[in-house]
Amino acid sequence: xxxxxxxxxxxxxxxxxxxxxxxxxxxxxxxxxxxxxxxxxxxxxxxxxxxxxxxxxxxxxxxxxxxxxxxxxxxxxxxxxxxxxxxxxxxxxxxxxxx
Amino acid sequence: xxxxxxxxxxxxxxxxxxxxxxxxxxxxxxxxxxxxxxxxxxxxxxxxxxxxxxxxxxxxxxxxxxxxxxxxxxxxxxxxxxxxxxxxxxxxxxxxxxx
Amino acid sequence: xxxxxxxxxxxxxxxxxxxxxxxxxxxxxxxxxxxxxxxxxxxxxxxxxxxxxxxxxxxxxxxxxxxxxxxxxxxxxxxxxxxxxxxxxxxxxxxxxxx
Amino acid sequence: xxxxxxxxxxxxxxxxxxxxxxxxxxxxxxxxxxxxxxxxxxxxxxxxxxxxxxxxxxxxxxxxxxxxxxxxxxxxxxxxxxxxxxxxxxxxxxxxxxx
Amino acid sequence: xxxxxxxxxxxxxxxxxxxxxxxxxxxxxxxxxxxxxxxxxxxxxxxxxxxxxxxxxxxxxxxxxxxxxxxxxxxxxxxxxxxxxxxxxxxxxxxxxxx
Amino acid sequence: xxxxxxxxxxxxxxxxxxxxxxxxxxxxxxxxxxxxxxxxxxxxxxxxxxxxxxxxxxxxxxxxxxxxxxxxxxxxxxxxxxxxxxxxxxxxxxxxxxx
Amino acid sequence: xxxxxxxxxxxxxxxxxxxxxxxxxxxxxxxxxxxxxxxxxxxxxxxxxxxxxxxxxxxxxxxxxxxxxxxxxxxxxxxxxxxxxxxxxxxxxxxxxxx
Amino acid sequence: xxxxxxxxxxxxxxxxxxxxxxxxxxxxxxxxxxxxxxxxxxxxxxxxxxxxxxxxxxxxxxxxxxxxxxxxxxxxxxxxxxxxxxxxxxxxxxxxxxx
Amino acid sequence: xxxxxxxxxxxxxxxxxxxxxxxxxxxxxxxxxxxxxxxxxxxxxxxxxxxxxxxxxxxxxxxxxxxxxxxxxxxxxxxxxxxxxxxxxxxxxxxxxxx
Amino acid sequence: xxxxxxxxxxxxxxxxxxxxxxxxxxxxxxxxxxxxxxxxxxxxxxxxxxxxxxxxxxxxxxxxxxxxxxxxxxxxxxxxxxxxxxxxxxxxxxxxxxx
Numbered sequence: 001x002x003x004x005x006x007x008x009x010x011x012x013x014x015x016x017x018x019x020x021x022x023x024x025x026x027x028x029x030x031x032x033x034x035x036x037x038x039x040x041x042x043x044x045x046x047x048x049x050x051x052x053x054x055x056x057x058x059x060x061x062x063x064x065x066x067x068x069x070x071x072x073x074x075x076x077x078x079x080x081x082x083x084x085x086x087x088x089x090x091x092x093x094x095x096x097x098x099x
Numbered sequence: 100x101x102x103x104x105x106x107x108x109x110x111x112x113x114x115x116x117x118x119x120x121x122x123x124x125x126x127x128x129x130x131x132x133x134x135x136x137x138x139x140x141x142x143x144x145x146x147x148x149x150x151x152x153x154x155x156x157x158x159x160x161x162x163x164x165x166x167x168x169x170x171x172x173x174x175x176x177x178x179x180x181x182x183x184x185x186x187x188x189x190x191x192x193x194x195x196x197x198x
Numbered sequence: 199x200x201x202x203x204x205x206x207x208x209x210x211x212x213x214x215x216x217x218x219x220x221x222x223x224x225x226x227x228x229x230x231x232x233x234x235x236x237x238x239x240x241x242x243x244x245x246x247x248x249x250x251x252x253x254x255x256x257x258x259x260x261x262x263x264x265x266x267x268x269x270x271x272x273x274x275x276x277x278x279x280x281x282x283x284x285x286x287x288x289x290x291x292x293x294x295x296x297x
Numbered sequence: 298x299x300x301x302x303x304x305x306x307x308x309x310x311x312x313x314x315x316x317x318x319x320x321x322x323x324x325x326x327x328x329x330x331x332x333x334x335x336x337x338x339x340x341x342x343x344x345x346x347x348x349x350x351x352x353x354x355x356x357x358x359x360x361x362x363x364x365x366x367x368x369x370x371x372x373x374x375x376x377x378x379x380x381x382x383x384x385x386x387x388x389x390x391x392x393x394x395x396x
Numbered sequence: 397x398x399x400x401x402x403x404x405x406x407x408x409x410x411x412x413x414x415x416x417x418x419x420x421x422x423x424x425x426x427x428x429x430x431x432x433x434x435x436x437x438x439x440x441x442x443x444x445x446x447x448x449x450x451x452x453x454x455x456x457x458x459x460x461x462x463x464x465x466x467x468x469x470x471x472x473x474x475x476x477x478x479x480x481x482x483x484x485x486x487x488x489x490x491x492x493x494x495x
Numbered sequence: 496x497x498x499x500x501x502x503x504x505x506x507x508x509x510x511x512x513x514x515x516x517x518x519x520x521x522x523x524x525x526x527x528x529x530x531x532x533x534x535x536x537x538x539x540x541x542x543x544x545x546x547x548x549x550x551x552x553x554x555x556x557x558x559x560x561x562x563x564x565x566x567x568x569x570x571x572x573x574x575x576x577x578x579x580x581x582x583x584x585x586x587x588x589x590x591x592x593x594x
Numbered sequence: 595x596x597x598x599x600x601x602x603x604x605x606x607x608x609x610x611x612x613x614x615x616x617x618x619x620x621x622x623x624x625x626x627x628x629x630x631x632x633x634x635x636x637x638x639x640x641x642x643x644x645x646x647x648x649x650x651x652x653x654x655x656x657x658x659x660x661x662x663x664x665x666x667x668x669x670x671x672x673x674x675x676x677x678x679x680x681x682x683x684x685x686x687x688x689x690x691x692x693x
Numbered sequence: 694x695x696x697x698x699x700x701x702x703x704x705x706x707x708x709x710x711x712x713x714x715x716x717x718x719x720x721x722x723x724x725x726x727x728x729x730x731x732x733x734x735x736x737x738x739x740x741x742x743x744x745x746x747x748x749x750x751x752x753x754x755x756x757x758x759x760x761x762x763x764x765x766x767x768x769x770x771x772x773x774x775x776x777x778x779x780x781x782x783x784x785x786x787x788x789x790x791x792x
Numbered sequence: 793x794x795x796x797x798x799x800x801x802x803x804x805x806x807x808x809x810x811x812x813x814x815x816x817x818x819x820x821x822x823x824x825x826x827x828x829x830x831x832x833x834x835x836x837x838x839x840x841x842x843x844x845x846x847x848x849x850x851x852x853x854x855x856x857x858x859x860x861x862x863x864x865x866x867x868x869x870x871x872x873x874x875x876x877x878x879x880x881x882x883x884x885x886x887x888x889x890x891x
Numbered sequence: 892x893x894x895x896x897x898x899x900x901x902x903x904x905x906x907x908x909x910x911x912x913x914x915x916x917x918x919x920x921x922x923x924x925x926x927x928x929x930x931x932x933x934x935x936x937x938x939x940x941x942x943x944x945x946x947x948x949x950x951x952x953x954x955x956x957x958x959x960x961x962x963x964x965x966x967x968x969x970x971x972x973x974x975x976x977x978x979x980x981x982x983x984x985x986x987x988x989x990x
Binding site for chain 4: 080
């Protein structure tokens with residue numbers, strides 16, 4: 001089941017550089033796991049912002065909440081979640097993406 | 100180049116039923132054309148609203164504007180457009196979508 | 199799976215009285231069906247407004263969208279949908295409600 | 298009498314870990330008391346946020362204010378309170394919940 | 397139990413003058429009844445607006461909702477309701493008002 | 496002349512406990528003086544918030560500004576001020592309050 | 595006593611031209627009366643909008659409300675009223691304006 | 694050329710008292726200079742807030758920006774600037790102000 | 793002197809087609825005049841909206857207001873005006889534009 | 892391809908003066924490079940704010956994001972990005988700018 005998430009990260013200015021680097025590396029690694037597990041199905045940067053818009057796939061709300069909380073940066077993130085339903089064109093568009 | 104569009108349609112209450120049906124059919128047909136032409140790359144309904152969120156692919160801003168205006172319902176639509184850049188995980192996620 | 203919906207109804211001022219009465223009766227009947235089918239699990243009025251807050255139970259987003267659109271007043275409703283996950287106290291609270 | 302509360306918690310970043318853990322444990326314990334006393338009648342997490350939506354039952358506004366202030370995290374919480382009245386379907390829905 | 401209500405009235409421009417006059421007279425008469433019954437405990441105009449701020453006294457949320465709906469202009473009113481609790485100075489201030 | 500004030504207090508998290516206690520006691524004492532002097536004519540808590548809504552009586556805007564600044568917590572308060580005029584029911588309601 | 599008012603006028607599109615002209619002429623005449631009576635002490639257009647910002651002088655809130663309602667366009671106006679107090683520089687600035 | 698400015702000052706809580714006093718004195722002195730130079734033509738306090746609304750007179754936008762930045766508190770100020778044009782009543786009102 | 797204007801046009805749905813065409817043609821002609829007179833110095837469409845963002849050059853606020861009102865569509869336009877000052881890079885950028 | 896960017900800078904109050912000066916000098920130098928490279932095509936200050944509005948030219952969204960992140964102050968900037976399309980008058984206006 002698909003959800004559109006907008007995730008905005010605000011790191012505190014006084015975060016020590018080493019901790020900051022550690023968090024960013026952990027976030028990148030966890031993000032890669034979530035993509036490989038097909039939990040994150042699509043993800044883009046919002047131009048000009050430390051923010052992304054992403055399509056998540058989860059069995060239910062409970063799992064999505066757990067997946068979002070598994071992000072190492074989640075204590076510093078504002079997340080907006082919107083459930084996505086199929087549009088009459090969704091399947092056609094999905095088919096077009098396959099080469 | 101990708102754009103995230105949120106399109107909300109507000110049809111006037113006094114639109115004659117025949118005109119309404121004609122517009123909706125034309126919108127569906129034009130939407131299908133845009134998907135087949137890979138201009139609309141993904142599209143979902145926002146649950147509970149006469150609104151969609153969609154990923155559009157256009158050569159440039161000029162073309163996107165023309166594509167959005169080619170929708171028969173465009174006089175009744177509020178459109179929010181945000182340019183999308185690649186996130187470090189975008190390509191990996193795109194690869195995962197291909198079966 | 200649970201969703202918190204806030205539904206605000208705005209009937210046009212020039213709706214003929216008979217059509218208005220017909221719509222309200224149909225809405226009440228459809229609401230009762232949805233409660234008996236355990237799709238609407240809880241519902242209250244927001245004091246002072248022609249609006250309700252309700253907890254819906256649906257198999258997935260797609261079904262929720264269809265259920266909301268099955269309301270006869272849906273063309274006149276603004277609906278805000280938020281997915282609900284379990285709080286550590288949810289199950290305990292659910293148990294307490296049973297006499 | 299029922300109230301819909303939305304409670305969002307914002308813990309300061311520089312809260313010592315021990316104090317943070319103590320507060321969270323105290324909040325959980327107080328929450329459980331309030332559920333057992335049937336003051337909190339229902340509670341869910343808003344997916345993706347450190348926030349909950351909950352239905353409180355209090356004799357009057359005064360008591361509700363005191364109950365909310367009895368939460369150990371209340372100095373760090375933004376609370377929105379809305380009084381709930383019965384919808385024509387409320388009783389039917391309440392009846393459906395009892396197994 | 398007290399509630400702070402802000403009531404803003406928007407009469408449609410095409411309301412016939414006779415109907416408008418009838419509604420305003422009925423609203424005034426119903427308002428006077430509610431004051432005499434001590435349901436409206438205090439009421440003022442917000443300067444420059446067709447709006448009032450008022451303190452209502454009702455047994456519970458259900459009754460307040462019914463009282464607000466008993467206003468002849470209620471189909472044209474936006475109402476914001478906030479429950480009021482006692483401030484440490486409330487009783488002292490109430491005592492001061494009595495000559 | 497009457498004004499409706501909404502006063503929200505935000506104490507900084509790092510305020511030493513002794514200073515905090517001193518400020519709160521001074522605020523309570525000053526509030527009592529203002530009630531006894533019939534400058535604050537009515538005051539309630541907004542349920543669930545460290546905020547109050549209050550009716551102030553001042554000779555003119557200048558005096559109201561000085562009275563609000565005389566509150567020991569004023570450096571930590573956001574104040575919204577709205578002038579109140581008489582509603583056709585104001586006098587009747589005022590009469591009803593006197594036993 | 596001074597008030598800062600922002601008055602935005604929205605004339606309905608279907609107002610007959612003659613009625614529109616009559617209203618605008620009456621508004622201009624009433625405005626001139628209010629300036630000559632020193633009720634409107636200063637007034638400017640907000641560039642690009644059918645709106646003005648103006649400084650009104652009234653004995654009290656009650657009178658200001660009556661003055662604002664005496665404008666022929668008042669049924670079509672949104673008015674925001676803010677009470678103005680003296681700034682330490684107010685008197686000096688007032689003195690400078692006199693040639 | 695006239696501009697309506699709303700200037701809100703937010704001094705950080707941890708500003709040392711001596712620095713705070715120095716800044717406030719410098720701001721008052723600079724404000725007086727600007728009034729004497731007829732750059733600030735009118736100024737009032739917004740009741741209940743550490744904010745003012747003021748009418749500035751500058752040769753052009755560039756000069757206004759420089760004048761606003763010359764305020765010692767400018768690093769702590771949010772400024773909203775709106776250009777003011779003449780209303781048909783402006784000149785008449787200006788004439789009325791001169792005794 | 794430069795101003796950044798955002799102009800959004802909302803044509804009423806019931807505007808007769810001939811009147812609509814006449815207005816749009818007159819707007820285009822007037823726009824061309826304003827560009828040739830170097831009053832509009834730059835103008836773009838906001839992608840997906842019946843709106844533009846434009847840089848206007850006027851002698852003073854008064855003239856800008858008159859120029860904006862000279863647009864045939866001005867009764868249907870919401871205009872936001874912001875004065876622009878020089879940035880340290882403005883002149884350099886202006887120079888770069890000349891081939 | 893053109894983008895309208897609004898960039899607001901908020902430097903933390905506790906930034907050491909030397910670091911602040913270093914950042915501002917680096918920002919100015921980088922800004923000059925971007926203008927000379929015709930990436931920033933136009934730029935102005937928003938009067939009264941530490942903010943600018945600027946027109947950027949980039950090959951695609953990806954490059955724009957990289958250019959914005961190359962600003963030394965980017966960690967302290969909020970950036971709003973809007974894609975700009977041609978208005979029917981754009982080319983004419985561009986031509987008028989060349990002396």
